[in-house]
Amino acid sequence: MPEFNFLILYVDNPPNSAAFYSDLLGIPVIEQSPTFAMLPLREGIMLGLWSRHTVEPAAAGAAGSVETAFAVSGVGEVERLHGDWKARGLRIIQEPTRMDFGTTFVALDPDGHRLRVFVPQDAG
The missing domain is CATH 3.10.180.10 (2,3-Dihydroxybiphenyl 1,2-Dioxygenase, domain 1)
Structure with missing residues (x-):
């Protein structure tokens, strides 16, 4: 069975969102580029922050729906x-x-x- 290990949120500005979550949750940013950032939520579970402007295929959902x-x-x-x-x-x-x-x-x-x-x- 596939293993759940990633939660990805589509955000406007991944570096800004990474700084927000790093400060809020007290966790480090372990990967960052202009279009993507990643933080460890717990062992084996990562939070990905992907630019909603560059995600492929384009996302149709709105923030707040989950x-x-x-x-x-x-x-x-x-x-x-x-x-x-x-x-x-x-x-x-x-x-x-x-x-x-x-x-x-x-x-x-x-x-x-x-x-x-x-x-x-x-x-x-």
């Missing part, structure tokens, strides 16, 4: 990250909210991609 989700260990961590990301100037489109799956909030990256932070209900 989410990148980050699970954390507790409600306190959801609230801490919410405050940190808000202070960094990220646009928050959902304030911390208790939902059927747990406590969560949603922010947007500079390209409008959704970033969901959550703690599963049984861990909160």
Whole structure:
């Protein structure tokens, strides 16, 4: 079976997006060119940032139609990250909210991609 190892977001400016994610997540940029950048999310899983202007075949989807989700260990961590990301100037489109799956909030990256932070209900 094929192994999942890459998440690619189509972005306007890969170097700018790489700097954003490197700072936000505290991870290094391990590859960068004017049209592509790559960061390690965890062992064997990479985040690719590809210029929406050069991706082939051309992408038709819009930012915000999928989410990148980050699970954390507790409600306190959801609230801490919410405050940190808000202070960094990220646009928050959902304030911390208790939902059927747990406590969560949603922010947007500079390209409008959704970033969901959550703690599963049984861990909160």
